Amino acid sequence: MRLTNYSDYALRTLMYLAVMPDATKLATISEIADSYQISKSHLTKVIHQLAQLGFIESVRGKNGGIRLGRPAEQINLGDVVRQTEPDFDVVPCFEVMNKTADAGQKERIGAPCAIQPACRLKRIFREATIAFIAVMDGYTLADIVQNEQMLWELLK
Amino acid sequence: MRLTNYSDYALRTLMYLAVMPDATKLATISEIADSYQISKSHLTKVIHQLAQLGFIESVRGKNGGIRLGRPAEQINLGDVVRQTEPDFDVVPCFEVMNKTADAGQKERIGAPCAIQPACRLKRIFREATIAFIAVMDGYTLADIVQNEQMLWELLK
Numbered sequence: 001m002r003l004t005n006y007s008d009y010a011l012r013t014l015m016y017l018a019v020m021p022d023a024t025k026l027a028t029i030s031e032i033a034d035s036y037q038i039s040k041s042h043l044t045k046v047i048h049q050l051a052q053l054g055f056i057e058s059v060r061g062k063n064g065g066i067r068l069g070r071p072a073e074q075i076n077l078g079d080v081v082r083q084t085e086p087d088f089d090v091v092p093c094f095e096v097m098n099k100t101a102d103a104g105q106k107e108r109i110g111a112p113c114a115i116q117p118a119c120r121l122k123r124i125f126r127e128a129t130i131a132f133i134a135v136m137d138g139y140t141l142a143d144i145v146q147n148e149q150m151l152w153e154l155l156k
Numbered sequence: 157m158r159l160t161n162y163s164d165y166a167l168r169t170l171m172y173l174a175v176m177p178d179a180t181k182l183a184t185i186s187e188i189a190d191s192y193q194i195s196k197s198h199l200t201k202v203i204h205q206l207a208q209l210g211f212i213e214s215v216r217g218k219n220g221g222i223r224l225g226r227p228a229e230q231i232n233l234g235d236v237v238r239q240t241e242p243d244f245d246v247v248p249c250f251e252v253m254n255k256t257a258d259a260g261q262k263e264r265i266g267a268p269c270a271i272q273p274a275c276r277l278k279r280i281f282r283e284a285t286i287a288f289i290a291v292m293d294g295y296t297l298a299d300i301v302q303n304e305q306m307l308w309e310l311l312k
Contacts, residue, residue, distance in 0.1 A: 001157060001158065001159050001160075001241060001244055001246060001285065001288070002157065002158055002245070002246060002247070002248070003157055003246050003247055007247075008247040008248075011247075011277060012269070012271070015271065015275075015277070035270055036267075036269065036270050037267035037270065038267075077277075077280065085157060088157055089158070090157060090158060090159050091158070091159055091163075091164040091167075092158070092164075111192075111193035111194075113168070113192065114191055114192050114193065114310050114311055115168070115171065115307050115310045115311060117310065118303055118306040118307050118310055119171075119300075119307075120299070120300040120301075120302070120303065121167060121171070121233075121300045124233065124291065124292065124295050124299075124300065127291050128287075128288040128289075128291035128292055129157065129288065131284075131287040131288055131290065131291045132157070132284040132285065132287055132288040133284075134287065135280065135283050135284035135287045136280065136284055139280050143276070143280075144275075144276040144277045144280065145276075146276070147274055147276065150274040151271050151274050151275075154270050154271045154273065154274055155270055155271060
Protein backbone atom coordinates (compact mmCIF):
# COMPACT_ATOMS: atom_id res chain seq x y z
CA MET A 1 0.00 0.00 0.00
CA ARG A 2 1.76 3.06 -1.27
CA LEU A 3 1.35 6.76 -1.66
CA THR A 4 2.64 8.13 -4.96
CA ASN A 5 6.19 9.45 -5.25
CA TYR A 6 4.49 12.78 -5.75
CA SER A 7 3.11 12.89 -2.18
CA ASP A 8 6.33 11.42 -0.85
CA TYR A 9 8.37 14.23 -2.48
CA ALA A 10 5.88 16.82 -1.23
CA LEU A 11 6.19 15.66 2.38
CA ARG A 12 9.97 15.47 2.17
CA THR A 13 10.16 18.98 0.69
CA LEU A 14 8.02 20.38 3.51
CA MET A 15 10.18 18.61 6.10
CA TYR A 16 13.33 20.05 4.49
CA LEU A 17 11.95 23.58 4.59
CA ALA A 18 10.74 23.16 8.17
CA VAL A 19 14.14 22.10 9.51
CA MET A 20 16.34 24.63 7.71
CA PRO A 21 18.17 26.34 10.59
CA ASP A 22 17.84 29.90 9.34
CA ALA A 23 14.18 30.76 8.88
CA THR A 24 14.96 33.69 6.58
CA LYS A 25 17.07 31.61 4.22
CA LEU A 26 15.53 30.32 1.01
CA ALA A 27 16.12 26.80 -0.27
CA THR A 28 16.59 25.92 -3.92
CA ILE A 29 15.07 22.97 -5.74
CA SER A 30 18.59 21.73 -6.54
CA GLU A 31 19.58 21.69 -2.86
CA ILE A 32 16.51 19.66 -1.91
CA ALA A 33 16.88 17.28 -4.86
CA ASP A 34 20.56 16.77 -4.00
CA SER A 35 19.90 16.17 -0.31
CA TYR A 36 17.33 13.47 -1.00
CA GLN A 37 19.02 12.23 -4.19
CA ILE A 38 15.78 12.54 -6.11
CA SER A 39 15.00 13.75 -9.62
CA LYS A 40 15.09 17.53 -9.90
CA SER A 41 12.55 17.53 -12.73
CA HIS A 42 10.01 15.51 -10.71
CA LEU A 43 10.62 17.69 -7.69
CA THR A 44 10.09 20.86 -9.73
CA LYS A 45 6.53 19.78 -10.58
CA VAL A 46 5.81 18.92 -6.94
CA ILE A 47 7.15 22.26 -5.70
CA HIS A 48 5.15 24.16 -8.29
CA GLN A 49 1.96 22.57 -6.97
CA LEU A 50 2.94 23.09 -3.31
CA ALA A 51 3.36 26.79 -4.08
CA GLN A 52 -0.04 26.94 -5.82
CA LEU A 53 -1.61 25.31 -2.76
CA GLY A 54 0.05 27.84 -0.44
CA PHE A 55 2.07 25.24 1.50
CA ILE A 56 5.25 26.92 0.28
CA GLU A 57 6.18 30.37 -0.93
CA SER A 58 8.33 30.90 -3.98
CA VAL A 59 10.61 33.95 -4.20
CA ARG A 60 11.80 34.86 -7.68
CA GLY A 61 15.08 36.40 -8.73
CA LYS A 62 18.82 35.77 -8.56
CA ASN A 63 18.78 34.94 -4.87
CA GLY A 64 15.33 33.41 -5.04
CA GLY A 65 14.15 30.10 -3.73
CA ILE A 66 11.41 28.59 -1.62
CA ARG A 67 10.34 28.57 2.03
CA LEU A 68 7.30 27.42 3.98
CA GLY A 69 4.16 29.37 3.10
CA ARG A 70 2.96 29.28 6.70
CA PRO A 71 4.20 28.02 10.07
CA ALA A 72 4.73 24.24 10.30
CA GLU A 73 2.07 24.13 13.05
CA GLN A 74 -0.47 25.24 10.44
CA ILE A 75 0.40 22.61 7.83
CA ASN A 76 -1.80 19.60 8.42
CA LEU A 77 -0.41 16.32 7.07
CA GLY A 78 -3.85 15.02 6.08
CA ASP A 79 -4.38 18.17 4.02
CA VAL A 80 -1.06 17.71 2.24
CA VAL A 81 -1.76 14.11 1.29
CA ARG A 82 -5.35 14.86 0.28
CA GLN A 83 -4.11 17.53 -2.10
CA THR A 84 -1.07 15.79 -3.55
CA GLU A 85 -2.47 12.28 -4.13
CA PRO A 86 -4.05 12.08 -7.61
CA ASP A 87 -6.83 9.84 -6.27
CA PHE A 88 -7.60 7.58 -3.34
CA ASP A 89 -8.52 4.52 -5.33
CA VAL A 90 -7.05 1.63 -3.37
CA VAL A 91 -7.49 -0.56 -6.43
CA PRO A 92 -8.02 0.72 -9.98
CA CYS A 93 -11.66 -0.26 -10.70
CA PHE A 94 -12.18 1.69 -13.88
CA GLU A 95 -8.86 1.79 -15.59
CA VAL A 96 -6.07 -0.56 -14.69
CA MET A 97 -3.16 1.82 -14.79
CA ASN A 98 0.45 1.48 -13.80
CA LYS A 99 1.77 4.57 -12.11
CA THR A 100 5.31 5.16 -13.27
CA ALA A 101 8.05 6.73 -11.21
CA ASP A 102 7.38 9.98 -12.97
CA ALA A 103 5.03 11.92 -10.70
CA GLY A 104 1.50 11.87 -11.97
CA GLN A 105 2.22 10.00 -15.18
CA LYS A 106 0.29 6.81 -15.81
CA GLU A 107 0.40 4.00 -18.32
CA ARG A 108 -2.69 2.01 -19.26
CA ILE A 109 -2.13 -1.70 -18.68
CA GLY A 110 -5.53 -3.34 -18.57
CA ALA A 111 -9.30 -3.44 -18.70
CA PRO A 112 -11.76 -1.97 -16.20
CA CYS A 113 -12.86 -4.46 -13.53
CA ALA A 114 -15.76 -6.66 -14.67
CA ILE A 115 -17.66 -6.43 -11.38
CA GLN A 116 -17.23 -2.67 -10.94
CA PRO A 117 -20.98 -1.85 -11.28
CA ALA A 118 -21.94 -4.18 -8.39
CA CYS A 119 -18.77 -4.28 -6.27
CA ARG A 120 -19.16 -3.73 -2.53
CA LEU A 121 -15.45 -3.89 -1.82
CA LYS A 122 -15.16 -0.28 -3.01
CA ARG A 123 -17.19 0.98 -0.06
CA ILE A 124 -14.93 -0.84 2.38
CA PHE A 125 -11.82 0.58 0.72
CA ARG A 126 -13.37 4.04 0.95
CA GLU A 127 -14.09 3.56 4.65
CA ALA A 128 -10.53 2.28 5.24
CA THR A 129 -9.02 5.21 3.34
CA ILE A 130 -11.03 7.68 5.41
CA ALA A 131 -9.63 6.02 8.55
CA PHE A 132 -6.09 6.32 7.14
CA ILE A 133 -6.47 10.02 6.34
CA ALA A 134 -8.16 10.68 9.69
CA VAL A 135 -4.94 9.58 11.41
CA MET A 136 -2.89 11.90 9.18
CA ASP A 137 -5.34 14.72 10.01
CA GLY A 138 -4.25 14.42 13.63
CA TYR A 139 -0.72 15.66 12.90
CA THR A 140 0.95 18.77 11.55
CA LEU A 141 4.33 19.29 9.94
CA ALA A 142 5.56 20.65 13.28
CA ASP A 143 4.88 17.28 14.95
CA ILE A 144 7.32 15.45 12.67
CA VAL A 145 10.18 17.96 12.80
CA GLN A 146 10.58 18.31 16.56
CA ASN A 147 13.98 16.64 16.11
CA GLU A 148 14.94 19.32 13.62
CA GLN A 149 18.66 19.42 14.39
CA MET A 150 19.00 15.68 13.87
CA LEU A 151 17.07 15.90 10.60
CA TRP A 152 19.16 18.83 9.37
CA GLU A 153 22.38 16.93 10.08
CA LEU A 154 21.15 14.26 7.65
CA LEU A 155 20.07 16.76 4.99
CA LYS A 156 22.66 19.53 4.90
CA MET B 157 -2.73 5.22 -2.35
CA ARG B 158 -2.83 1.79 -3.85
CA LEU B 159 -2.73 -1.83 -2.95
CA THR B 160 -0.63 -3.96 -5.29
CA ASN B 161 -2.21 -5.74 -8.25
CA TYR B 162 -1.33 -8.88 -6.33
CA SER B 163 -3.80 -8.12 -3.49
CA ASP B 164 -6.32 -6.81 -6.01
CA TYR B 165 -6.20 -10.09 -7.95
CA ALA B 166 -6.41 -12.10 -4.70
CA LEU B 167 -9.57 -10.29 -3.59
CA ARG B 168 -11.16 -10.59 -7.02
CA THR B 169 -10.39 -14.32 -7.16
CA LEU B 170 -11.99 -14.87 -3.76
CA MET B 171 -15.07 -12.91 -4.83
CA TYR B 172 -15.32 -14.99 -8.02
CA LEU B 173 -15.17 -18.25 -6.07
CA ALA B 174 -17.65 -16.99 -3.48
CA VAL B 175 -20.31 -16.10 -6.05
CA MET B 176 -20.09 -19.19 -8.28
CA PRO B 177 -23.67 -20.51 -8.20
CA ASP B 178 -22.84 -24.19 -7.76
CA ALA B 179 -20.75 -24.68 -4.64
CA THR B 180 -19.47 -28.08 -5.79
CA LYS B 181 -18.19 -26.77 -9.13
CA LEU B 182 -14.53 -25.94 -9.47
CA ALA B 183 -13.28 -22.82 -11.25
CA THR B 184 -10.20 -22.76 -13.47
CA ILE B 185 -7.56 -20.06 -13.53
CA SER B 186 -8.39 -19.44 -17.20
CA GLU B 187 -12.06 -18.80 -16.43
CA ILE B 188 -11.20 -16.26 -13.74
CA ALA B 189 -8.52 -14.56 -15.85
CA ASP B 190 -10.95 -14.34 -18.78
CA SER B 191 -13.79 -12.96 -16.67
CA TYR B 192 -11.65 -10.16 -15.28
CA GLN B 193 -9.51 -9.76 -18.42
CA ILE B 194 -6.34 -10.06 -16.38
CA SER B 195 -3.06 -11.84 -17.04
CA LYS B 196 -3.30 -15.60 -16.48
CA SER B 197 0.37 -15.83 -15.54
CA HIS B 198 0.06 -13.17 -12.81
CA LEU B 199 -3.13 -14.77 -11.57
CA THR B 200 -1.47 -18.20 -11.39
CA LYS B 201 1.07 -16.86 -8.89
CA VAL B 202 -1.65 -15.24 -6.79
CA ILE B 203 -3.76 -18.40 -6.74
CA HIS B 204 -0.77 -20.54 -5.79
CA GLN B 205 -0.24 -18.34 -2.73
CA LEU B 206 -3.95 -18.24 -1.84
CA ALA B 207 -3.91 -22.06 -1.82
CA GLN B 208 -0.80 -22.13 0.38
CA LEU B 209 -2.52 -19.77 2.81
CA GLY B 210 -5.64 -21.97 2.90
CA PHE B 211 -7.97 -19.30 1.50
CA ILE B 212 -8.63 -21.54 -1.51
CA GLU B 213 -8.41 -25.27 -2.15
CA SER B 214 -6.83 -26.64 -5.30
CA VAL B 215 -8.09 -29.93 -6.76
CA ARG B 216 -5.74 -31.66 -9.18
CA GLY B 217 -6.57 -33.78 -12.20
CA LYS B 218 -8.40 -33.58 -15.52
CA ASN B 219 -11.52 -32.01 -14.00
CA GLY B 220 -9.53 -30.15 -11.37
CA GLY B 221 -9.73 -26.50 -10.41
CA ILE B 222 -10.08 -24.27 -7.38
CA ARG B 223 -12.75 -23.42 -4.84
CA LEU B 224 -12.87 -21.54 -1.53
CA GLY B 225 -10.84 -23.24 1.19
CA ARG B 226 -13.40 -22.31 3.85
CA PRO B 227 -16.78 -20.58 4.00
CA ALA B 228 -16.79 -16.92 2.92
CA GLU B 229 -17.91 -15.96 6.45
CA GLN B 230 -14.56 -17.23 7.72
CA ILE B 231 -12.40 -15.31 5.26
CA ASN B 232 -11.51 -11.99 6.85
CA LEU B 233 -10.61 -9.22 4.39
CA GLY B 234 -7.96 -7.76 6.69
CA ASP B 235 -6.28 -11.16 6.84
CA VAL B 236 -6.25 -11.46 3.07
CA VAL B 237 -4.66 -8.05 2.55
CA ARG B 238 -2.17 -8.56 5.38
CA GLN B 239 -0.99 -11.76 3.75
CA THR B 240 -0.97 -10.71 0.11
CA GLU B 241 0.61 -7.24 0.37
CA PRO B 242 4.41 -7.55 0.14
CA ASP B 243 4.82 -4.77 2.73
CA PHE B 244 2.89 -1.91 4.28
CA ASP B 245 5.43 0.79 3.60
CA VAL B 246 3.37 3.81 2.62
CA VAL B 247 6.51 5.40 1.20
CA PRO B 248 9.70 3.51 0.32
CA CYS B 249 12.17 4.76 2.96
CA PHE B 250 14.94 2.29 2.37
CA GLU B 251 14.82 1.50 -1.30
CA VAL B 252 12.98 3.67 -3.77
CA MET B 253 11.40 1.01 -5.93
CA ASN B 254 8.84 1.15 -8.68
CA LYS B 255 6.41 -1.73 -8.50
CA THR B 256 5.62 -2.84 -12.01
CA ALA B 257 2.33 -4.29 -13.17
CA ASP B 258 3.83 -7.74 -12.78
CA ALA B 259 2.77 -8.93 -9.32
CA GLY B 260 5.58 -8.73 -6.84
CA GLN B 261 8.20 -7.55 -9.30
CA LYS B 262 10.07 -4.38 -8.52
CA GLU B 263 12.51 -2.12 -10.27
CA ARG B 264 15.06 -0.04 -8.39
CA ILE B 265 14.73 3.62 -9.23
CA GLY B 266 16.45 5.59 -6.49
CA ALA B 267 18.39 6.01 -3.30
CA PRO B 268 17.21 5.35 0.26
CA CYS B 269 15.72 8.41 1.94
CA ALA B 270 18.34 10.67 3.54
CA ILE B 271 16.35 11.32 6.72
CA GLN B 272 15.30 7.70 7.26
CA PRO B 273 17.27 7.29 10.54
CA ALA B 274 15.49 10.22 12.21
CA CYS B 275 12.16 10.37 10.38
CA ARG B 276 9.02 10.62 12.51
CA LEU B 277 6.67 10.48 9.55
CA LYS B 278 7.13 6.69 9.46
CA ARG B 279 5.36 6.30 12.80
CA ILE B 280 2.38 8.29 11.58
CA PHE B 281 2.19 6.22 8.40
CA ARG B 282 2.31 3.07 10.53
CA GLU B 283 -0.52 4.35 12.73
CA ALA B 284 -2.57 5.30 9.65
CA THR B 285 -1.97 1.90 8.04
CA ILE B 286 -3.11 0.14 11.20
CA ALA B 287 -6.32 2.19 11.07
CA PHE B 288 -6.80 1.22 7.41
CA ILE B 289 -6.36 -2.51 8.09
CA ALA B 290 -8.57 -2.30 11.21
CA VAL B 291 -11.45 -1.27 8.95
CA MET B 292 -10.75 -4.21 6.62
CA ASP B 293 -10.66 -6.50 9.68
CA GLY B 294 -14.28 -5.63 10.32
CA TYR B 295 -15.46 -7.40 7.15
CA THR B 296 -15.45 -10.90 5.70
CA LEU B 297 -15.70 -12.12 2.12
CA ALA B 298 -19.36 -12.94 2.83
CA ASP B 299 -20.10 -9.25 3.49
CA ILE B 300 -19.06 -8.20 -0.02
CA VAL B 301 -20.84 -10.96 -1.96
CA GLN B 302 -24.35 -10.62 -0.55
CA ASN B 303 -25.39 -9.49 -4.04
CA GLU B 304 -23.94 -12.71 -5.47
CA GLN B 305 -26.39 -13.10 -8.36
CA MET B 306 -25.67 -9.62 -9.62
CA LEU B 307 -21.93 -10.22 -9.36
CA TRP B 308 -22.18 -13.56 -11.15
CA GLU B 309 -24.11 -11.97 -14.01
CA LEU B 310 -21.09 -9.69 -14.55
CA LEU B 311 -18.57 -12.51 -14.31
CA LYS B 312 -20.05 -15.56 -16.07
